[in-house]
Amino acid sequence: MSKDSAGRSGVALTERQKISWLRLIRSDNVGPIAFRDLINHFGTAENALDALPELSRRGGTRQAYSVATQSEAERELEAAQRHGAVFVGIGEPGYPSALRQIDGAPPLLAMKGNLQLATRPSLGVVGSRNASASGAKFAAMIARDTGRAGYVVTSGLARGIDTAAHRASLETGTIAALAGGLDRPYPPENIGLIEAMTAGHGLAISEMPFGWEPRARDFPRRNRLIAGISLGVAIVEAAHRSGSLITARYAADFGRLVFAVPGSPLDPRCHGTNDLLKQGAIVTTGPHDIIEALAPLSQLELGLPGAREPETQAQLGVPTSTKDSDRAAVGAALGPTPVEIDDIVRHTGLAPAQVYLLLLELDLAGRLDRHAGGLVSLATSE
Missing domain, CATH: 3.40.50.450 (Rossmann fold)
Structure with missing residues (x-):
């Protein structure tokens, strides 16, 4: 230990x-x-x-x-x-x-960078790539003031709001979650920014392999990292179907606070944030709204015991083999509609460990899709 x-x-x-x-x-x-x-x-x-x-x-x-x-x-x-x-x-x-x-x-x-930032309480700040001047200024104000209050600002290194948030928190601590490998930052114009971050009070993180060029489907995974590492996520300008709204959905799924900055109904860049407010996001008109809401959460002890690999399979008491009849039962219980694993257990009458192993087989064969909330379905190619 x-x-x-x-x-x-x-x-x-x-x-x-x-x-x-x-x-x-x-x-x-x-x-x-x-x-x-x-x-x-x-x-x-x-x-x-x-x-x-x-x-x-x-x-x-x-x-x-x-x-x-x-x-x-x-x-x-x-x-x-x-x-x-x-x-x-x-x-x-x-x-x-x-x-x-x-x-x-x-x-x-x-x-890569200041590794201590990973264990400090964080606020995610994301928004439109095509940010307005006022949106970028407001994002910078949020990042600067929450940084001074002790929070690390996490974002996705994208143009617009992300860039403004990173730059404003360079001195207090900022984390960039990347969609590609650490050696493949995107967009290219922010290479200088991420180099400044990792050489000073910043950190870059990625779950993708070195050399991995980011693709469109990798950015939602990046957004998941931003939401997961943060106690709350602030959305500053987001159009309908914006990637920032994906981050907000992940944050809600993870039980994080979602902050949204209201904007003009005439500006398409604010339609997504205004919709978030209708759905219950916290109205944010200044950094104090965020700092006050996060204060109780940042005082909690978030550390969990480190899980290490058990030494032997015998200690686990789990099945190591499966039967064709059980496999057929689980396959019949699945379909294109996502379902809870507990429902599969009840429907098939199999032990939970057996069901998990059968689902794992399907997953490794590329025949299972996993969804938010632990739901599963047959892969769409089936």
């Missing part, structure tokens, strides 16, 4: 464990939830790696299953070292406390 500079305890991964964790999370169809379930079932990442091809075959995969190799993981660790970055596991003391609480938190985060 080790502690970080803030006194938070956790279990540091050995280099061998970190390589195994990297291999597991980089293998086909292994997302954060599948990673957690694999560790729960097989005790260690090494045991889970051995089981992946068979689990995928039982789930009905139609193609050869690819397990990330030892050399691939070692090369990624070397890339991190070359870029002055480190990988921090979910059970280690430097992992963001608030992010650790969400369902499907990334098992490993690549981090």
Whole structure:
């Protein structure tokens, strides 16, 4: 058991464990939830790696299953070292406390910069890329004043509101969540900004591999990081169907506070934020609204005990094999409509651990979709 500079305890991964964790999370169809379930079932990442091809075959995969190799993981660790970055596991003391609480938190985060920022209370500030001058000014005021009040400002390095928030909190502490690898910041015009952040009072984080160029579908994952790492998220200008509204939805799902800045009904950049206010977001006309609302939350102890890998599968008391009849029952209980896993358990009469293993097989075969709130459905390609 080790502690970080803030006194938070956790279990540091050995280099061998970190390589195994990297291999597991980089293998086909292994997302954060599948990673957690694999560790729960097989005790260690090494045991889970051995089981992946068979689990995928039982789930009905139609193609050869690819397990990330030892050399691939070692090369990624070397890339991190070359870029002055480190990988921090979910059970280690430097992992963001608030992010650790969400369902499907990334098992490993690549981090570069002031690592202590990850464990401080954070406010997310996001908004329109095509920001107005007044919107950018207001975002900067929020970031500056909440930073002075002790909060780290987290955003997504995008143009407009994100950029204004990062720049205004450079001296007090700011975190950039990236959609691509740490060595592939986007947009290119903010490369200088992120270099200034990581060289001073800033931190860059990503769950994606080094060398990964961000794609459109990667940005919602980035938004999930912003919402998960923060106690609350402030939305400053957001049009309908804005990515910032995705961040707000994640924040609501995670039980975070959602702040929205009212704007002119005539400005399309404010339609999304005005809708959030209709849905119950906190009206925000100044930084004091945010600071007062966050004060009770920031005083709570957010640190959770670090979860370490069990030593053996025998300690877990979970099933290691599945039957075709049980697999058919779970498949019949699933459809295109998302359903709670507890409902599948009740419908099939199977033990919860058995259902989780069967769902894991489908997931690794690419035949399961996971949704907010722990819901699952058959993959849309089915």
